[in-house]
Amino acid sequence: MKKKTSKKVGKIATKETATKAVKKTGDFIADNKKELLYVSGAIVLGFVGYKVYQSFKTGVTEAFDDKVDVVGVDVKINPSRTTISIEQAKQFAQVLLDACNAKEPLWGTDEPAVLGVFNKLKTADDFKLVYKVFDYRDYNGYNSPPKGFLRHFDDYYPRDLVYWLRKEIKPSDGKVYQVVKSRIESAGMAF
Numbered sequence: 001m002k003k004k005t006s007k008k009v010g011k012i013a014t015k016e017t018a019t020k021a022v023k024k025t026g027d028f029i030a031d032n033k034k035e036l037l038y039v040s041g042a043i044v045l046g047f048v049g050y051k052v053y054q055s056f057k058t059g060v061t062e063a064f065d066d067k068v069d070v071v072g073v074d075v076k077i078n079p080s081r082t083t084i085s086i087e088q089a090k091q092f093a094q095v096l097l098d099a100c101n102a103k104e105p106l107w108g109t110d111e112p113a114v115l116g117v118f119n120k121l122k123t124a125d126d127f128k129l130v131y132k133v134f135d136y137r138d139y140n141g142y143n144s145p146p147k148g149f150l151r152h153f154d155d156y157y158p159r160d161l162v163y164w165l166r167k168e169i170k171p172s173d174g175k176v177y178q179v180v181k182s183r184i185e186s187a188g189m190a191f
Contacts, residue, residue: 081125124187134161
């Protein structure tokens with residue numbers, strides 16, 4: 001019994017063997033700093049690269065996807081009262097989105113672009129058509145959220161066009177505010 005115990009005690013790490021092991025590890029790290037830095041960097045770069053690749057791949061497949069637009073808003077449009085086509089409505093919706101995401105020279109809304117669209121909307125049904133095509137877009141308060149890897153660090157919610165315009169166009173915008181408010185309210189929506 002004594003022989004077995006002494007063998008086990010011999011295998012238990014002593015302060016001296018633990019110190020030697022730590023010293024060996026420290027020496028290994030000190031001797032291979034550059035190589036360990038390369039390996040660590042490669043692992044981080046590989047992870048980030050994979051995430052970017054997945055985002056890019058998803059973005060590319062979405063861009064070439066033959067999806068039918070699913071409209072989540074329910075408005076009644078009288079086609080005989082519209083003066084714009086569905087294609088024009090899609091273009092106007094995109095212009096409004098881009099205007100709300102204006103970045104130059106500072107973050108803000110491109111009010112002249114918004115006014116340009118609203119000057120072309122002659123009837124309430126024109127606005128309803130653009131509203132329906134705009135559908136719900138992710139809104140985070142200062143820009144639409146990024147589509148790539150950075151989307152994981154953003155906080156946003158799907159909102160309709162009236163919500164976007166209410167947040168982006170203020171009474172201090174003068175004529176733009178009056179024109180937008182008038183057209184939206186003519187469509188029976190609150191602004």
